[in-house]
Amino acid sequence: MFALMQSTRTQSLHLCIDPATGLKAVIAIHSEQHGPAMGGCRYLAYPDDDSAMSDAVRLAQGMTYKAALAGLPFGGGKAVVIRNPHVENRAALFEALGRFIDSLDGRFIVGTDSGTSTVDMDCIAQSTLHVTSTSAAGDPSQHSAMGVFAGIRATSMARLGSDNLEGLRVAVQGLGNVGYALAEQLHAAGADLLVSDLDPGKVQLAMEQFNAHPIAPEALIGTPCDIFAPCGLGAVLNGQSVMQLRCAAVAGSANNQLTTLQIADQLENRGILYAPDYIINSGGLIYVALKHQGADLGSITAHLARIPSRLTEVFAHAQAEKRSPARVAQMLAERLVYST
Structure with missing residues (x-):
């Protein structure tokens, strides 16, 4: 994984487990050169943990390029939540993710992506202000x-x-x-x-x-x-x-x-x-x-x-x-x- 981070110039990789909700999440911050990292949250099943981390890293790099070419004052990041087929409380899981994102002190701002919705972002917003694509903000x-x-x-x-x-x-x-x-x-x-x-x-x-x-x-x-x-x-x-x-x-x-x-x-x-x-x-x-x-x-x-x-x-x-x-x-x- 360090080799992939080096080859993509990824700044940091953050891992979180919350046993109470079953949360297993990865947040890749590719760059903060022009501002806080911004990117969506994927909620998908992955064949293994390395695949989830690789997906987060490569997508975060793409977000950096996207923000730069669009002239936006943000860097690129991406959150990946490894989907478990037996989640008891989806709302609690995303609230836990919100607490994880909040612990990064504004370095990463999350939005929707494959497998997530504005409802999930509303749950994240219960725990952090560093979130977009909520019901109030609107679906992009x-x-x-x-x-x-x-x-x-x-x-x-x-x-x-x-x-x-x-x-x-x-x-x-x-x-x-x-x-x-x-x-x-x-x-x-x-x-x-x-x-x-x-x-x-x-x-x-x-x-x-x-x-x-x-x-x-x-x-x-x-x-x-x-x-x-x-x-x-x-x-x-x-x-x-x-x-x-x-x-x-x-x-x-x-x-x-x-x-x-x-x-x-x-x-x-x-x-x-x-x-x-x-x-x-x-x-x-x-x-x-x-x-x-x-x-x-x-x-x-x-x-x-x-x-x-x-x-x-x-x-x-x-x-x-x-x-x-x-x-x-x-x-x-x-x-x-x-x-x-």
Whole structure:
């Protein structure tokens, strides 16, 4: 684990056990260079403790890059709660997590992520002020989707020569809060939707509301489309799956879509344009960060509107240097984080 922390320049890793509630949690603080670390809390089952810690570290690094490229005065962090199938009192568990977060004295500010909700954040808020995405603050999912939608238009312009999504074939992988909201916006723009999710009820709803075409989860990545939008968990793009892609571009809301940076080079070699995840999906962080600072909705919306221009800048830079946008984005982020 120390080797992973060194390779990602992670500042600290915090572990907590609360026997009374069954809480087993990891908080990774990647950087406090530009402010306190901010990041979501995942509540998922993991095959082992090392997998949970690795997930926290890599996601925290992505949050640092996301905050830096979005121009936010925060560093990156991530909380991971290892899900136990036999939790007696979920509210008490998240209140215990809140006490753990409070013990960090404001170094980490938590929000929602996969497996958690505003209700969980309300429970955390019983024990600490260092929390976002509460019922009072609002769910950031719609703003995440707004940013991804704008990013898809910018990606379409860069790869296909037009940001008009009418008739564009978009494959949305994962219909969680962000994925479903994105599908709604794509449908309103006239896109032809292909969808998959492990929950058949969500797929059925997308078929009814958006005239979406259902595709089996294992088949979606190889289905011909214009844009593939990963909106579930990360690591969907690996050496095998990249060779199955039949699309012009990848642009979605999932964090850590690439298993390694070398996968981005494979996408580039195949002529598939990749929209770096920590740029295109920064809308949620922008919303919770600025909301936490007391910004009004107009200021938040104006900041969200900068996502397409950031992507366009990275695409242009990548084309000029004949490099993957992922490598360019990482270079720009690390320059912002480590050179000041």
